[in-house]
Amino acid sequence: MKGQFLAAILLLTFVPPATASDETQLKPFERGSWQQLLRSHRGHPTLVQFWGVTCGPCKVELPQLGEFMKGHPAIDVVTVSADLVPDLPDATRSMLQKSGLSAADNWIFSDGFADRLRFEVDPAWLGDIPRTLLISRDGAITTIEGSAEIAELEKWSDAQLAPAR
């Protein structure tokens, strides 16, 4: 009996979270996740990028963001996959991994009512991606619609880190 319990525990431990061994963790982005995300990065300059695997400009920008993260360890980098394509997590993880973003704080839209998720982030956002939100230490948010210029990110990053120097 004890053996059966152990077998059940082992089965349940190792079978369901098949992705646990992947180094790229994806958190489900649901109702309330946006506030949770803001809370967990409060006080840190944070770059949040909304992107999607079917979005051409996103594919170009993602590796640049990976490079940016490598060069700016003091900036929290967050990605949110905002595409609602079925069976998306694997493709999302793969693209994040290839772009050097495995260690970022990575999320994926996990509510079928995407309009409501977007509304929580920004009521005026109708779903265009990529979209980058730059959040300063004091919580002020600057929104960049479309692909962000790396020079612009550098400028913002320098301004964020200046007081700490």
Next chain:
Amino acid sequence: MSRKLMLAAVLALWQSFALAQMNHQHASEAACEDAILRCATKVTPAISQDGTLWLAWMAGGHVSIASSGDGGHSFSAPVQVTRESLNLDWGPDARPKIALDRSGGIAIAFSIFRDKAFNGQVLTTRSTDGGKSFAPLRPITPNNESQRFEAIAFDRSGTLLAAWLDKRNRVPALEAGQKYDGAGLFFATSKDGGTSYSDARLAAENTCECCRLALAFDSSDHPVVLFRNIFDGGVRDHAIMTFGDAATPGELHRVSRDDWQIAACPHHGPSLSISAAGTYHVAWYTNGKARKGLFYAHSRDGGKTFSDPLPIGQSSKNPSRPQIIAGPQGTAMIWKEFDGEKTTINLMTSRDDGESWSTPKVISSTTDASDHPLLVSDGQRSYLSWMTKADGYRFEPIEDEP
């Protein structure tokens, strides 16, 4: 470890597993996972000459069709167009297309993701037995570069025109060391009702690659395509092209100068309808420097010049997904608004070919995910066709209001 503790551990793990499964389910825009209409996320209507409503929908990885002879109250047994479950294009502006010819033939086109890089492919098929069966799926073009956002329609002579966005010219451009933005607007024609298509030809280069196209025919039966273009400086404003005939692209005209400079996928294409008087009615979304939101304009000179853009809807409620249709009883325009919880479908009508419009009114609503609201005409009346996750499929006549 005591047995109780072990049991608790097993239960806790099982609950988290079950929760993960629920979350997976919850993350879907679909109400269920089967191929039936109730599980559909995208439903496209068409009405045949005898007044039968036909629907093509995407559900459970399949494209299916059914018809209704009683205004959408009941439907025939669904017929699957696809034989195996496919990785269908689930993008916000994708949907299966259905076009009916006068002899009862049904042409279908839709996009799939053909590989792990989400490159698209447009597939087509046709039924010649009143929708009982469909020919095996065929690519619209032998080219293997990414294609998406097809549009199909029959002209009055029975020629089927197909237009789509195609990235084939990106490869030679990149090989030559040149930058290539967006995609090409390609087109082909079918003289056999959608069984086979002519070679693909380019109508316009460097269009926005991720918005649906709008296709209609003018009063002389010339195809007209409205699309989000990429103008100089990466400005994604709308352009319109009236073809010389089904094989001859025409001049490109700009619909409005919104000045939306953005390197992004807006996932938000336009709507076009042409009245019996020849007026082009267009509605579109922009987030440009010059204007933001939904807008309407008309052209009375064949799409060369357009009226000043008229803002649509309440800007505080994110107006989106405009649809417009010109019918014998007037012109109707619908769009979505969202207040953070509830999506409403809003209607405005015009009885003077777009010169003036009625006060907007709410004609439908839902509190969960929903497809774009669409308009379809039986030649007399216009109807709202709207798939919702919570409340199922809706088909309702547009009430004629002064």
